[in-house]
Amino acid sequence: MTAASFQQPDRRRPEPLWFQVEEAIRAIIKSGEWSTGDQIPAEDRLCALFGVSRITLRHALRNLEDHGLLRREHGRGTFVRSTTLVAGTRELTSFTQEMRNIGVSVGSRILDCSLTKADAATAAALQIEEGDPVVRIRRLRLGNDEPIGIQTAQLSGARVPGFLDSGLLQGSLYEALERLYGIVPLEAQESYRVGTVPEADAELLDLAAGTPAFIVERITTDERGPFEYTVSTMRGDRYEIRSTLRAGRVPSNPRS
CATH class of the missing domain: 1.10.10.10 (Winged helix-like DNA-binding domain superfamily/Winged helix DNA-binding domain)
Structure with a gap:
């Protein structure tokens, strides 16, 4: 060089x-x-x-x-380092925007789009009744053309009528929701746990089945309440969690 x-x-x-x-x-x-x-x-x-x-x-x-x-x-x-999405204290943004923020070319491949019925976990997350309609969008998320994770987002069907026919399934989900329905995320709750890559997802993620991975659950709300429940399986070598910890109290200054 x-x-x-x-x-x-x-x-x-x-x-x-x-x-x-x-x-x-x-x-x-x-x-x-x-x-x-x-x-x-x-x-x-x-x-x-x-x-x-x-x-x-x-x-x-x-x-x-x-x-x-x-x-x-x-x-x-x-x-x-390899394409890595760093998760920690950050603004509420979509995957698309997070990847843009770190200078990574974002990509997405839709694996499934369907109207289905909410199971117990989804109903509790979205504060709807079990069996109510939900829009299910399963996507392979890419960074610089490399697989990073598989995300399954479920949206309350009552909040997004006609979304599957909108032609806006590619790109940022949040941008599409704001454009079509005026839904603007205000808050999200995320939980992380270590799991393994299921056999059905292994080839898509270019990993062996059973490889350790992060399982991320996210409930996103707007001014009307929860509208999105997403479960993601993220490659452990391309997804990093980083937090800043601070003391719970400020030490006294003996010279003050």
Whole structure:
């Protein structure tokens, strides 16, 4: 790799230097010049190539790590990570938007769309009666053309009449719901557990049946209450949960 691969920040631009460095590194990764698993140059080398201080560079690298594009291994260096959706404290967004936020090309393949009846778990989640109609949408979710997970979303049929005939099943589900029905998510409750990939999903996820995976359940509500209940099976090597923990009390200052 030559120095020509690196675009140095323009100090005349209004964007901060760290932001320009971050965008430049994103471009290098997106171009494929740095591939999954590659170790990136050491910090001192990157500082020289970009012409920035170590503090500026570390700010950019930390953001890229938080967004799942890089991983830092103590004592070894920093590496380009595989397509990974990082879940933790974040805004309420769709899968499509989350992938866009980390610079990943999002894709989706519909496996099943049908009108069915709510079972006990779905009825409880959506606060409807067991046996009430629900729209069931099962999709294979992709990032950079690689399988990340299988999501099965169930929508209260009474809230989305005619949705299966809308022609808007591809793309962001939340964008379609807002456009057609004015449904805007306000809150979601998610639970995570470790499970295994069922045999029926193994080939789609390019994994062996029984491989450990995250099972994510999500109930999403708008101003009228729950409208979506989704159960996802996510590849453990491409889906990461990250949280920030804070102390429950602020320590006293003995000098105050």
